[in-house]
Amino acid sequence: MPKRAWPGITAALLLLMLTLPRQVRAEADTVRIAQPYGLLYLPSYVVVDRHMIEDRAVVAGLGPIKVTLTRLASGPAGSDMLLAGDADVVMGGFGPALTLWDKTRGKQKVRGMLALCSSPLLVVSTDPRIHSLADFTDRDRIAVSAIKITDQAITLQMAAAKQWGWDARFRLDPLTVAMSNPDGQAALLGGLSEVRNHAAIIPFSIAELESGKAHLVMSSDDVLEPGSTSVVVYASAQFHDPNPKLYAATARAFEDAIDWINAHPHEAAAIYVAREPRKEGADWIETMIRDPALIRFGATPRGMQAHADFMHAVGTLKNKPENWKDLFWENMWTKDGS
Structure with a gap:
């Protein structure tokens, strides 16, 4: 091979080495979660402590993922973090989730990722x-x-x-x-x-x-239909659109957490009290997890259309969804929700 060919080949290899990592790491490498306090948010603790997002990311062919968790006083505080770009996935009641859906469009468009549970207030x-x-x-x-x-x-x-x-x-x-x-x-x-x-x-x-x-x-x-969704996980287009694999991995991880809680209530209670210590102990929390009259963990949205209709009627929402699916990203559209 002529010596003069080497500089061109070396330059091409160097360019390939510089661009290849960027192609592999086309999506974000961090998921920042924010949530309020309470047993309704237990799936978030399970997702983080059992590294379920990281596991799903491996299956999706993504590289190492860092997951962080911030706890807040209320759902609206999480909404503020999401709009400020300080969180990727936040949790709150149906009220904050629907309010943010109503107020956001374009790159800041917010939709639900999944429901977490139903529990009477x-x-x-x-x-x-x-x-x-x-x-x-x-x-x-x-x-x-x-x-x-x-x-x-x-x-x-x-x-x-x-x-x-x-x-x-x-x-x-x-x-x-x-x-x-x-x-x-x-x-x-x-x-x-x-x-x-x-x-x-x-x-x-x-x-x-x-x-x-x-x-x-x-x-x-x-006043609400029993079984109506109490807590929603939601994310903006800023996370959803450029990170299709990571978004899907995160959504599936939360569903994994719900399934795990329903199968392992004792272990789930221990995770909760480790995060939010209670003098009553883990057995007290487990009793609640096992009582369907107090809480039912499930990813399918229930009663969201009715919630939105009321909030629109009282003037809290300026826009009225035509269907509950308008409130969620596409991973929920095959669910038998309402």
């Missing part, structure tokens, strides 16, 4: 005067994870419309104050706060009821 009180919605006065306060758009706030609007009529649907809104579920429990049971009522998810609602200091005022099952 319980309104709990330590005030002996309050046993129904009719007992609330302007002086009372109800802790919710965030005002206006969370499941707690929307459920109270539904309940108010049922109790006093459509025109009174916002009657309870001025009574709500924003507190994370852990802070709401502490305020309720501590007895030193003006907050003596809490719209809470499990395990906080159950701990409050079992304390001997509180009683049940209402359940979301009184």
